[in-house]
Amino acid sequence: MAITKNRSMMITATNKVEIAIVREQDVVPLRNRVKDYGVKAGMSILNQTKLITATSELVRNLLKYGGGGKVLVEEVNNGRDKGVRATFIDNGPGIADIDLAMKDGYSTGKSLGLGLPGTKRLVNEFDIKTEMGVGTTVTIIKWKNG
Amino acid sequence: MGDFLLVTIQVDLYDQLAENLESDLINTINKHNSKGVLIDISAVSIIDSFMGRILGNIAVMAKILDAQTVVVGMQPAVAITLVELGLSLNGVISALNVEKGMDLLRAKMYNGDNEEQIDDDNSDQ
Amino acid sequence: MQKNVLGGLKEYESKLNTIWTQLLLERGSTDGATEEEESKEFTSLFLEAIKLGGNSTDLNSQEFDKLYDLLTGISISRAKRGFSPRETGQYIISFKEAASKILSEIESEPAALYAANLELSTIVDNLTIMTFESFLKGREDVIARQTEEISEISTPVIRVWEGVVALPIIGTLDSSRTQIVMENLLQQIVDTGSSIAILDISGVPAVDSLVAQHLIKTVSATRLMGAECIISGIRPEIAQTVVHLGIDLTGIVTKATLASALQTAFEMLQLTVVKRK
Incomplete structure (x- = not known):
């Protein structure tokens, strides 16, 4: 059991699974897996939908810009609420300007340019770490009542 | 009068599948000279930005081929998520269910104004 | 020791x-x-x-x-x-x-x-x-x-006419409340097959840019479902603040009272209310 300190709240994580993402076809099983975790945490249909949509957006980025990678999915508990944490790890080129990437309406690819900020609105916690030439890691948490 | 095309999406699509749907649908519209397309998404549990863009593309392409597209049966959770995501599906006209979508298409047909329908939801004033 | x-x-x-x-x-x-x-x-x-x-x-x-x-x-x-x-x-x-x-x-x-x-x-x-x-x-x-x-108790959705639902909002509208309002409203729209929803904000004490944003979201979600959303109960002081804050509500049908919203709904549904002779 891994314990991480977060915003002075203890978050405990359990049942970690790792899913490799190399092709588009890997997206659907991942979404299903995330949905199972959401159901298990007792999320409403709306929160499940938000979580799965956020996952879908991020895994698309991972495929498109990161050239694939892996996704970790875990159940989390902060003592007050249950939830799901998903971590998207790629070894791609990294993002040059994070602030710019987090701005509504910005995109380097051919998508609509609302990937990251839109995704952030769908979840309760959103953290992005990137290093040029090393890769990008995005972590999201959706709480059951979030 | 041209006929209507009804497409029901039964599974959650991944990208390639959605792109195939786009081209298949456009070809079918062309082949049958359809004047209206109903896309039933009541079984679709998520729409992300990619899927949203595909729907928008279909509407615009169909328009060029002189067909009107109506998306029907969107789930409440999907609609709320799209709004939070910041996706307004510009150019896509919606209806609650197939029946209402059909009514909407007929109304559009008789009104016959093909311009200006981009974000005009209430066809009767 | x-x-x-x-x-x-x-x-x-x-x-x-x-x-x-x-x-x-x-x-x-x-x-x-x-x-x-x-x-x-x-x-x-x-x-x-x-x-x-x-x-x-x-x-x-x-x-x-x-x-x-x-x-x-x-x-x-x-x-x-x-x-x-x-x-x-x-x-x-x-x-x-x-x-x-x-x-x-x-x-x-x-x-x-x-x-x-x-x-x-x-x-x-x-x-x-x-x-x-x-x-x-x-x-x-x-x-x-x-x-x-x-x-839960403060967001009742009322069916006011065949095809028209109304939801009076009482109290402040924050993001979690908006969420519940949207969920209830959209679910009722589906359940009753209503094509018009009236959101009455007479009971909302103040509308700032955040509340306005929540209202706009609700309207957008309703439209995505294929229904129209009318906002009623806009008091004069709310109209003033909305303009002073530079909030753009032009894409939204707004009415001063629930009665006039219902009137508009009737017009959209091509219904007329006639007095019996």
């Missing part, structure tokens, strides 16, 4: 319980017999933890786990039964007093007594902190439940 004076309490377990219960009764921080069992269990788990080697150098060691669980349960249940923080605090502090009293009876050497008392204090103080944390958590649970109940 010293003899285990604290461990010596074990032999005085029933006396400890008697003194503790006595103190609790004097201070009125118990509701009687129901708690006596709990207190006995607490004492026994406390002594057990000490016996197993639990000490002040590591308060998070597993010897204390059972004790902590019990205490958390007691504190939460006290919070829910409406005990005050003082009463709850007294509960555990009284235990320290009782134990301290016995310690001074069984140990006569000042240095050893001092050390034992210090040890006792450190452990019980930590228990006191835990008590408060759990107590607050208990209260927070109550608040969370009430918040949920309030938000």
